[in-house]
Amino acid sequence: MAKAATGPRAGIKTDTATKNGSGKPLDSLTEKRQSADFPDVDKAIAEYNARKDSQLAAIKKTDKELLRKMLYEMVLSRRFEEKCAEVYRMGKIGGFCHLYIGQEAIGVGAMLALEPTDMVVTSYRDHAQAMIKGISPGSVMAELYGKATGCVGGKGGSMHMFSKEHEFYGGHGIVGGQIPVGTGMAYAAKYKNTGQVALCFFGEAAVNQGSFHESLNMAQLWKLPCIYICENNQYGMGTSQERAMSIRSIAKKGEAYGMANEFVDGMDVMAVREATLRAVERARKDGSPTLLEVRAYRYMGHSMSDPGNYRTRDEIAKYQERDPIVLFKDSLQEAGVLAEKDYEAIEAEVKDVVEKAAQFAEESPLPDTSELLTHVYA
Amino acid sequence: MAILTIRDALNQALREELIRDENVFIMGEEVAEYDGAYKVTRGLWKEFGDKRVVDSPITELGFAGLGVGAAMAGLRPVIEFMTWNFSILASDQIINNAAKMLYMSGGQFKVPIVFRGPNGSAYQVSSQHSQALEAFYGNFPGLKVLMPSTAADAKGLLKSAIRDDNPVVFMEQERMYGLKGEVPEGDDFTIPLGVADVKREGKDCTIVARSMTVPLALQAAERIQEEFDVSCEVIDPRTIKPLDIDTIVDSIKKTNRLVIAEESHEFASVGAEITYQVMDHAFDYLDAPIKRISTAETPMPYAKNLEELALPSVDKIVAAVRQVSYL
Numbered sequence A: 001m002a003k004a005a006t007g008p009r010a011g012i013k014t015d016t017a018t019k020n021g022s023g024k025p026l027d028s029l030t031e032k033r034q035s036a037d038f039p040d041v042d043k044a045i046a047e048y049n050a051r052k053d054s055q056l057a058a059i060k061k062t063d064k065e066l067l068r069k070m071l072y073e074m075v076l077s078r079r080f081e082e083k084c085a086e087v088y089r090m091g092k093i094g095g096f097c098h099l100y101i102g103q104e105a106i107g108v109g110a111m112l113a114l115e116p117t118d119m120v121v122t123s124y125r126d127h128a129q130a131m132i133k134g135i136s137p138g139s140v141m142a143e144l145y146g147k148a149t150g151c152v153g154g155k156g157g158s159m160h161m162f163s164k165e166h167e168f169y170g171g172h173g174i175v176g177g178q179i180p181v182g183t184g185m186a187y188a189a190k191y192k193n194t195g196q197v198a199l200c201f202f203g204e205a206a207v208n209q210g211s212f213h214e215s216l217n218m219a220q221l222w223k224l225p226c227i228y229i230c231e232n233n234q235y236g237m238g239t240s241q242e243r244a245m246s247i248r249s250i251a252k253k254g255e256a257y258g259m260a261n262e263f264v265d266g267m268d269v270m271a272v273r274e275a276t277l278r279a280v281e282r283a284r285k286d287g288s289p290t291l292l293e294v295r296a297y298r299y300m301g302h303s304m305s306d307p308g309n310y311r312t313r314d315e316i317a318k319y320q321e322r323d324p325i326v327l328f329k330d331s332l333q334e335a336g337v338l339a340e341k342d343y344e345a346i347e348a349e350v351k352d353v354v355e356k357a358a359q360f361a362e363e364s365p366l367p368d369t370s371e372l373l374t375h376v377y378a
Numbered sequence B: 001m002a003i004l005t006i007r008d009a010l011n012q013a014l015r016e017e018l019i020r021d022e023n024v025f026i027m028g029e030e031v032a033e034y035d036g037a038y039k040v041t042r043g044l045w046k047e048f049g050d051k052r053v054v055d056s057p058i059t060e061l062g063f064a065g066l067g068v069g070a071a072m073a074g075l076r077p078v079i080e081f082m083t084w085n086f087s088i089l090a091s092d093q094i095i096n097n098a099a100k101m102l103y104m105s106g107g108q109f110k111v112p113i114v115f116r117g118p119n120g121s122a123y124q125v126s127s128q129h130s131q132a133l134e135a136f137y138g139n140f141p142g143l144k145v146l147m148p149s150t151a152a153d154a155k156g157l158l159k160s161a162i163r164d165d166n167p168v169v170f171m172e173q174e175r176m177y178g179l180k181g182e183v184p185e186g187d188d189f190t191i192p193l194g195v196a197d198v199k200r201e202g203k204d205c206t207i208v209a210r211s212m213t214v215p216l217a218l219q220a221a222e223r224i225q226e227e228f229d230v231s232c233e234v235i236d237p238r239t240i241k242p243l244d245i246d247t248i249v250d251s252i253k254k255t256n257r258l259v260i261a262e263e264s265h266e267f268a269s270v271g272a273e274i275t276y277q278v279m280d281h282a283f284d285y286l287d288a289p290i291k292r293i294s295t296a297e298t299p300m301p302y303a304k305n306l307e308e309l310a311l312p313s314v315d316k317i318v319a320a321v322r323q324v325s326y327l
């Protein structure tokens, strides 16, 4: 079987020693977490098995070409990000670099449930999402290299992919900053009666910003066709969700605003797709917004400069057992719509695309220095 | 004297003040268990525990405001912003509350709080993560604004800031955390706020620099000395507000020329303020128009070549000194 999961990187702590100055053990949730046996993974496995039949049924009624595209985009996301890690270490990419590995099912499941004319806005963890929305791998990689051929001409870098042509409203660097922006995109769609929906991605730590709460209130109050997708990868940098949030369920927060909400298994691309389709239907029918909490797991460090000392190898390995690419590939095979050689063909095609993207980026010119002063004003 | 990095000097200052005053506590994102995003608070959580060193959710407006209330009620919070860019979310609490409280309450409520973190550019972190905000905060009465450029200044000023009864905006620079310098021994070492420092003596041209532009100005001064035999005096105000204009004016009376080097954008910058004050106090002493080097009037681009072009540099400072010296 081809390699689908990526192993953890260096520096992961395996001991649990955390004491404060007074010598007393800290009443720290991290400590509890490090010694717990991940009941949420076991629960997710049980739930997954329980809905397996309906998942296979959903697969069978989905267009085969689309299923192949979903798998292709997931594999492309993974391999592209692995390449980013490789060239980042060679100094080809500067600044921050936040990888999407482990979260592929969310971007693919959600965005391939949209029409191309629908709008998407996201955070700095945006390389894969930009490609899934249609921006070419070459222009994303060239942007990472800071080249003139990048999707924003080298001005934005890793955190700021944009494409008007693809209705991709950007990667945004301020945690929570894109949530009101997504709300405004939906406002414009409703105002102009275009029938578009806006899809707004953000991390679970962004839910603690006021911008999340202010946005949900307005969206529900004014019935805006916005789909809020919280990508709960369980960490905001080195802080686990439970160390930063007073309750565990993010989906439930929708209820405070009277908003439709669902908790979704972010390792199951079909589950993400089905939940998004339901949200899209609500949005197109009467403009109702939806909050989806999609739980996945961030395999890599927060960014390329994060050594990851706040979690154990065991924890990472446990979540990697439910790798979204492996789960989907297995289901497609079980449903009889994918043969091993089809998967190998996808891997081969992706390998080529990623290599060409890197080569294109490498060979592209730097932006002309006259570009420094352009685009400050319209 | 010990040789310390700016990072470790800041860490020492925090540690000593945590020991000195039990009302001092540190709060911010990743300051505790992660040891700080830039390791300025390394080891402090292990030593002082959950009560004194607190990891906050990503909720800048919330924890900055919490700090203001805690300060009004008798504590001395040190609030870390992972970078000053994120303080913009909290600027309501800093500007509308911290800066105004003493005045609005007719002198009844002091707000002894320090807001600190790295300011300015880092390494290709692009538009939303590269902003130098000293002029923005400097514009509001009630806030003191500090920008150290050496390890000793970092330590001495941070200790004074924590002991000060006013809200202090304390701005570090990510590119400078690893710079080493001598730091006086002893936990009673402090540097008074509002006093500039002459980082290099000279007689032909004054360069006023702060934070990241201080090492650049010192390098430029060396080059100009060698290549043109022009001797530059480099002044670091260290405190942007209140500004020690006297030290700058005294220098200009000697050199009759002024170059200002700063990392912020030029429009309505601290350099613009210094220019006005110099005109007000020393117009007759100037032999050439003042030159200013700032960051280009654009959001920071990501591409390496464009970022370099946008930022102040040794070359740009040398060129400015030549210009005011008619060389």
Ligand SMILES: Cc1ncc(C[n+]2csc(CCOP(=O)(O)OP(=O)(O)O)c2C)c(N)n1
Pocket (backbone or CB within 6 Å): A123, A125, A173, A174, A175, A176, A202, A203, A204, A205, A206, A207, A233, A234, A235, A236, A237, A298, A302, B029, B058, B060, B082, B086, B089
């Ligand atoms: C307002 C703001 N505060 C802090 C940061 C620094 N920062 C960048 S990402 C991040 C963690 C965000 O976590 P989450 O929202 O869960 O998204 P994830 O990175 O897990 O995708 C932090 C603290 C920032 N960019 N913006």
Ligand SMILES: [Mg+2]
Pocket (backbone or CB within 6 Å): A203, A204, A205, A231, A232, A233, A234, A235, A236, A237
């Ligand atoms: Mg997260």
